Amino acid sequence: MERLTRLTWTFFSIFALLILCGVSTVDAAKAQPKQKNIIMATTTSTQDTGLLDVLIPIFEKKTGYFVKTIAVGSGQAMTMGSKGEADVLLVHSQAAEKKFIADGNGVNRRLVMHNDFIIVGPPSDPATIRQSKKAADGFKKISLSKTLFLSRGDNSGTNAKEKEIWKAAGIQPEGQKWYQQTGLGMGQTLAVAAEKKGYTLADRGTYLAMKKNLGLDILLEGDAVLLNIYHVIEVNPAKWPKVNAAGAKAFADFMVSKQVQGIIKTFGIKKFGSPLFFPDAEKKVEDLGK
Secondary structure (H helix, E strand, C coil): CHHHHHHHHHHHHHHHHHHHHHHHHHHHHHHCCCCCEEEEEECHHHHHCCHHHHHHHHHHHHHCCEEEEEECCHHHHHHHHHCCCCCEEEECCHHHHHHHHHCCCEEEEEEEEEEEEEEEECCCCCCCHHHCCCHHHHHHHHHHHCCCEEECCCCCHHHHHHHHHHHHHCCCCCCCCCEEECCCCHHHHHHHHHHHCCEEEEEHHHHHHHHHHCCCEEEECCCHHHEEEEEEEEECCCCCCCCCHHHHHHHHHHHCCHHHHHHHHHCCHHHHCCCCCEECCCCCHHHCCC
């Protein structure tokens, strides 16, 4: 009898354990996202600075999603989004972003961070732009001196800002011998400018990340027009039902979370002596740079 009782208790113990394991397995399955892969289209600066190399593994470990990063210019990233070829965007081209939303291609555009654009060139500064306070004045001097200027020419956020400055300067540089378009990302364009000893417009983060091997100096900075603002945008699932809307929202939420904003705040300080970006979640664009 005693042996039978022990066997009975053993049976029920095993049965209960199996039930608990089953429940745990079900819970674990529920916790895992149904569609695990996320396509994130972003500007090259977030990739070239190494920021995404820090953030994405944290996101993947925390959520169970897998992020495929496509680093192109902001314009190309939004083109992908407008075709439903990406789930979420991390970009920095404000006018194009607003049009992207107005056209119904994106939802929940949220401010993530900012840094600034700078004009860099050879230390000898042949166009003497170092003495200028305004970006447009610096561009005028480059034009008048016919000194080599390297443009990304890739419809990126940086390229859009460059065109804006040329327009403010009243200059049409395309077709001029001193004006060359690389068609490349920020890091590669900086490398070409360094090799050819020319000027270029760059975001500060990418420049600082590559500064050691460039031999280029910051020659003009601080103009309010050079503010460089990044937003995260979810591709509109109402227009593109096949996008991973849940994954896009999870990534966007992650980018504006306190944890990530804290990482952004200190990213780059240890290696470069200053942060490469400044966190801006819950701020207003009009308050930046004040």
